[in-house]
Amino acid sequence: xxxxxxxxxxxxxxxxxxxxxxxxxxxxxxxxxxxxxxxxxxxxxxxxxxxxxxxxxxxxxxxxxxxxxxxxxxxxxxxxxxxxxxxxxxxxxxxxxxxxxxxxxxxxxxxxxxxxxxxxxxxxxxxxxxxxxxxxxxxxxxxxxxxxxxxxxxxxxxxxxxxxxxxxxxxxxxxxxxxxxxxxxxxxxxxxxxxxxxxxxxxxxxxxxxxxxxxxxxxxxxxxxxxxxxxxxxxxxxxxxxxxxxxxxxxxxxxxxxxxxxxxxxxxxxxxxxxxxxxxxxxxxxxxxxxxxxxxxxxxxxxxxxxxxxxxxxxxxxxxxxxxxxxxxxxxxxxxxxxxxxxxxxxxxxxxxxxxxxxxxxxxxxxxxxxxxxxxxxxxxxxxxxxxxxxxxxxxxxxxxxxxxxxxxxxxxxxxxxxxxxxxxxxxxxxxxxxxxxxxxxxxxxxxxxxxxxxxxxxxxxxxxxxxxxxxxxxxxxxxxxxxxxxxxxxxxxxxxxxxxxxxxxxxxxxxxxxxxxxxxxxxxxxxxxxxxxxxxxxxxxxxxxxxxxxxxxxxxxxxxxxxxxxxxxxxxxxxxxxxxxxxx
Amino acid sequence: xxxxxxxxxxxxxxxxxxxxxxxxxxxxxxxxxxxxxxxxxxxxxxxxxxxxxxxxxxxxxxxxxxxxxxxxxxxxxxxxxxxxxxxxxxxxxxxxxxxxxxxxxxxxxxxxxxxxxxxxxxxxxxxxxxxxxxxxxxxxxxxxxxxxxxxxxxxxxxxxxxxxxxxxxxxxxxxxxxxxxxxxxxxxxxxx
Numbered sequence: 124x125x126x127x128x129x130x131x132x133x134x135x136x137x138x139x140x141x142x143x144x145x146x147x148x149x150x151x152x153x154x155x156x157x158x159x160x161x162x163x164x165x166x167x168x169x170x171x172x173x174x175x176x177x178x179x180x181x182x183x184x185x186x187x188x189x190x191x192x193x194x195x196x197x198x199x200x201x202x203x204x205x206x207x208x209x210x211x212x213x214x215x216x217x218x219x220x221x222x223x224x225x226x227x228x229x230x231x232x233x234x235x236x237x238x239x240x241x242x243x244x245x246x247x248x249x250x251x252x253x254x255x256x257x258x259x260x261x262x263x264x265x266x267x268x269x270x271x272x273x274x275x276x277x278x279x280x281x282x283x284x285x286x287x288x289x290x291x292x293x294x295x296x297x298x299x300x301x302x303x304x305x306x307x308x309x310x311x312x313x314x315x316x317x318x319x320x321x322x323x324x325x326x327x328x329x330x331x332x333x334x335x336x337x338x339x340x341x342x343x344x345x346x347x348x349x350x351x352x353x354x355x356x357x358x359x360x361x362x363x364x365x366x367x368x369x370x371x372x373x374x375x376x377x378x379x380x381x382x383x384x385x386x387x388x389x390x391x392x393x394x395x396x397x398x399x400x401x402x403x404x405x406x407x408x409x410x411x412x413x414x415x416x417x418x419x420x421x422x423x424x425x426x427x428x429x430x431x432x433x434x435x436x437x438x439x440x441x442x443x444x445x446x447x448x449x450x451x452x453x454x455x456x457x458x459x460x461x462x463x464x465x466x467x468x469x470x471x472x473x474x475x476x477x478x479x480x481x482x483x484x485x486x487x488x489x490x491x492x493x494x495x496x497x498x499x500x501x502x503x504x505x506x507x508x509x510x511x512x513x514x515x516x517x518x519x520x521x522x523x524x525x526x527x528x529x530x531x532x533x534x535x536x537x538x539x540x541x542x543x544x545x546x547x548x549x550x551x552x553x554x555x556x557x558x559x560x561x562x563x564x565x566x567x568x569x570x571x572x573x574x575x576x577x578x579x580x581x582x583x584x585x586x587x588x589x590x591x592x593x594x595x596x597x598x599x600x601x602x603x604x605x606x607x608x609x610x611x612x613x614x615x616x617x618x619x620x621x622x623x624x625x626x627x628x629x630x631x632x633x634x635x636x637x638x639x640x641x642x643x644x645x646x647x648x649x650x651x652x653x654x655x656x657x658x659x660x661x662x663x664x665x666x667x668x669x670x671x672x673x674x675x676x677x678x679x680x681x682x683x684x685x686x687x688x689x690x691x692x693x694x695x696x697x698x699x700x701x702x703x704x705x706x707x708x
Numbered sequence: 709x710x711x712x713x714x715x716x717x718x719x720x721x722x723x724x725x726x727x728x729x730x731x732x733x734x735x736x737x738x739x740x741x742x743x744x745x746x747x748x749x750x751x752x753x754x755x756x757x758x759x760x761x762x763x764x765x766x767x768x769x770x771x772x773x774x775x776x777x778x779x780x781x782x783x784x785x786x787x788x789x790x791x792x793x794x795x796x797x798x799x800x801x802x803x804x805x806x807x808x809x810x811x812x813x814x815x816x817x818x819x820x821x822x823x824x825x826x827x828x829x830x831x832x833x834x835x836x837x838x839x840x841x842x843x844x845x846x847x848x849x850x851x852x853x854x855x856x857x858x859x860x861x862x863x864x865x866x867x868x869x870x871x872x873x874x875x876x877x878x879x880x881x882x883x884x885x886x887x888x889x890x891x892x893x894x895x896x897x898x899x900x
Binding site: 288365435446460671 | 755756794
């Protein structure tokens, strides 16, 4: 067997291949995105990006009703969007196996909250596996497909950032050769969830959970590791690894399936120890269920609910040990993320700041418009929220204050769930301005294609959504398409549309600087002519990483290695100091 | 080797840290060791701080290095080195690239870039190696080969066959960039 280093996400992709799945669908979201990107190497699997997680799951459900095994992946908050089909899929069950990956993000490395999606397993009555390394990510993916078909249920596979993005050694297997040919098979009593049918299915779902719970007590994915026999620990997923570092001598009940819990196994294990811990990140999900069984355990009384665990944090929480931390003193300048040099969003935010707009924001690279010096974002809730938030806030404001309200949203987020908000804004006639930052890619998660890109996940050409026509079709009368590199035009358009007492949409159209196929022509970088630079710092309001302040000479400088030649800075300069680099400069 | 060894790689998004940690991990895997590596993607791609943890030994559990147990701080940028010094063991080693990349507050003239960083690190960790990565990479023929220069410097203080490093580099680096990178690696190896 071949041994390779794989990330958790790569291992899930491989496991899906080895499980004989035929369909994989997702909306990108950190830390889940690389699963689908890696699945594209397996031509046997039809893989695609959906416009949002709800559609992705619905596509997966369709494939599984057709008789194929299907994988659907998303980040934790994506499951909120996909919850509607999920809860009823739990009732219908599956035909081909369906595995839903929820990639949670304790510590909010790249998320707006740190919800614990193990709660979804209990809420939707869907079994959930939780791998502790990449080998388990592969093995549990295959297992999850089997369990899905054996128990006629969708199955969750839950990772966290540290599982998805850690690499460890994995033994590869093969894809089965006897994959059944999908074909239509009618079963409306099971698949049409009218109340009369669904009532009957609910009874089956309750029995299924009881069956799974008994079955899980006999399975090797829930296992006991004997230590010195003094202290017992119940744990799962990445927390298991931290327990092994922190308490190498403890007896461990490692749960591979975190819902439903193997109750008899837990009772038998717990009976051996005076001191019993539950070690888990985020919510007391296992702890509360164990306590409800009448077993005394220590968990969140010591271990923090907030943030992710590390070996040191666990040591500190359980035993009070002081642990060293990275230096966060104020004389070490922080290094927050920033929009890239040449990002077409930058000038838009500078102008929103100057116009003193109240900006309802959204999820994407452009959420960085919050950071100084652009500092032009006032709210950010979830995917697509900017437009509904703008409608709502303008309902309660005076006509004068309403004009300050601008919703800002990217193309991918707009198609994800923003479009519904725009329909509402037009329908109910809110006097706000919507700016759609159209860079034709889902950039924040690492440049994934979407229906505005003109390409699919597999880099094949695809029809492209016409944003302007789409906005007009839902009833927006005032739609303007501008080039955000033209700062004077951007300023004028933003001000005019903000002043308009009706719904209006500005589409800023410019591809992401990092998408090679859209930026074939490399532009000439600029330099600052120090004879002309007066040191007024107007260019610094852009916060472009290519522009730095030279404290000694009191002038600005450009790093020509990273300058993309977008010339937005040139338009902020009143002294003509920004010049194109010539052959000799 | 019974004990687990820990390398913390620090730097700035875009410096080639991910490739460097891939190469190191591949060397350990080929040497027959258990390896885990871990880094945070996402926001860090936008010019933010990046750290990567690499752990190797007979059996590795956590992919995050236990705080205070870093054996080697392998840093691609001066300022970033300073953040992680407290996580080193008392007798830990530091390899630091002498490159300064201004964070936003410095670029905007609101804060100063700390001075005398190598001297300050040496007070605590006298064995620190300072590498002029960019100069050596340019001399090898490509500014982007800084990461392979640094890998050369790292290979000097690790006990793995040179052949393993070369095999890993050949596997990870596209053929058209291989020659420059092997040259860069060698110039790193020559640093004493």
